[in-house]
Amino acid sequence: MHLQSLTLSSSHSLLKSIPHFPTTTSTSTTAAVRFPIQSVYRYDPVTYPNAIGSSRADWQSSCAILSSQSQQLLSQDDPSSSSTDHISSVNGHNSTIENLNLVPISNLSDSTSLKPQPKPLTITDLAPAPMHGSNLRVAYQGVPGAYSEAAAGKAYPNCDAIPCDQFEVAFQSVELWIADRAVLPVENSLGGSIHRNYDLLLRHKLHIVGEVQLPVHHCLLALPGVRKEYLTRVISHPQALAQCEHTLTKLGLNVTREAVDDTAGAAEFVAINNLRDTAAIASARAAELYGLDILANGIQDDSGNVTRFVMLAREPIIPRTDRPFKTSIVFAHEKGTSVLFKVLSAFAFRNISLTKIESRPHRSHPIRVVDGADAGTAKHFEYLFYVDFEASMAEPRAQNALAEVQEFTSFLRVLGSYPMDMTPWSPSRIEE
Ligand SMILES: O=C(O)C(=O)C[C@]1(C(=O)O)C=C[C@@H](O)C=C1
Known part of the structure; x- marks a missing residue:
């Protein structure tokens, strides 16, 4: 592949060959093709006030709602949208969580007055269901009061946060259109990477559409x-x-x-x-x-304790160049770590800074056996590499870097290109 300079429009065919990279400026996806006709509400709206709507809708009307909502939701992550829900609210313009439709805190003085909180969705609750109402629904792992719920509110101030009992359920609730976004903690300034969540990103086909960095005050x-x-x-x-x-x-x-x-x-x-x-x-x-x-x-052992969360959606957002963007990729090669230098140099030559590099075991080929004839047999561990870099996929330098990376790797996927969280740094702020 030639390393010519490409514009976004002229590079569509190149980008299409990079798995999961969006090349269209809009999508006509409607829910009609995704829902079985027999979809039935299975959630009690009293127990799950945030989970989904309150009545069973007929198929025709739910398709219409979903069709218009899928367009509306697309624009909610799009920084060009005028919606107050869009991801720019993450980036310092509005970092409060006041508008999140959180479970209200009642005047609880002791545990005997404990009010039942919404129960998390479980794997057995998951069934495709039509959407109602206009709030963005953001699935998170945990119960009300979890930091992931606060991260959902920071990213999407008017959202309905949906508790889920496992990350897998949060992912599936987006895949099944029960939720519109999932929020996933990926790394912490003290604890490091949350490895399991990197594996989940690869197992599922959701796209990273935003990030938030939340000060965590325990x-x-x-x-x-x-x-x-x-x-x-x-x-x-x-x-x-x-x-x-x-x-x-x-x-x-x-x-x-x-x-x-x-x-x-x-x-x-x-x-x-x-x-x-x-x-x-x-x-x-x-x-x-x-x-x-x-x-x-x-x-917490450090007052500046921060957890970074990514926001996931069924559809990618269209990358832009008028604000700082980050792009997350994952790649592998049969020759393992020996290609790493070449891959990283593709970014270095173009002055693209890396903000993160993480390796994980390559679960489908964890070991490569190298027969050294007389010297015996060496067993190399195989890895997947996750890299975040500071550039938007709308920039030719990022497109060219990825074209080069693709030449060196046997597997490459763009997990998302999304606005960076530019919230001013204030380590002492308490944010629950
Ligand atoms: O348990 C929670 O409250 C979470 O949101 C999860 C989680 C994590 O997975 O790292 C999120 C932020 C904190 O770093 C601690 C826990």
Whole structure:
């Protein structure tokens, strides 16, 4: 392939050969082809107020709604759109989460007045269902009060956040049109990459359409009246436990640490089971929602603790050049790490900065056996490489870099080209 300079329009055929890169400026996808005629609501709107609409709609009208909503949703990630929901709100123009249709915090003084929160969707709840209402629905893993819920609100201030019991469910809810976006934590400034989520990005065909970086401010929560000395156990998400490791030791707690699915779920567990020997690490919002006291505030090991989340959608957004964009790719080669230098130089020669590089085991070919005749047999581990770089796929230099990368690799996928989160840095801000 020649390394000529390409414009976006002249490079369509090149970009089409890069798996999953969008080359159209609009899509005519409608839900009509995606829904079985027999789709039935299976969610109780009282139990799942945020999950989906409140009544069963007839097929014809739901197709019409979906068709118009798919156009509307496309424009919501498009920075050129005038919608207040679009991703530019992530980038410092509106970084509050006030407008998120979060579960309201009632005046909870103790755990006996605990109000039932919406139950997360589970894998058995998933069924294609028509959409209603105009709010963007954003699926996240966890229960109300989780940081992922706050990230959804930062990215899409007017969204309905849909709790899901697993990441897999959040992905599937977007694939099945139950939700419009999924929010996925990918890395933390203290804990590093969330590896499993990188694997999920590859297993599914969703596109990254935005990112948010959320300051994560952890609290130690316990039932009212419980003192630190009574505690024998601290539970939380493994990332949260890792982010507070040293502070927990410094607090002099004589506790075991146990991992659960999410931070707010840990708080809910303590409250529901009336556990007086157990504390949870979670947000201040989780304390309010589940009627817990804050025993210690800001217990993350670094005050500038930040988690980066990506927003996923069924359709990619159209990359632009009038604002800072980031592009995420994943690639592999049979010759493994030996091509890495060549790939990275494709970016270096074009002055494209990399913001992230991550390697993961190549699950379908984890080992390459190299027969060294007399010397025996060497077993090399095979990897997939995830790279984020600071350029938009609308820029010829990024297109040319990827054309070159494609020559060196046996597999290449563009996971998304999306606006960078440019929120001003304020490490001490508390954001729950
Ligand atoms: O448990 C939560 O509240 C989450 O949103 C998950 C999660 C993560 O997976 O890293 C998100 C942010 C924090 O870093 C801790 C936990």
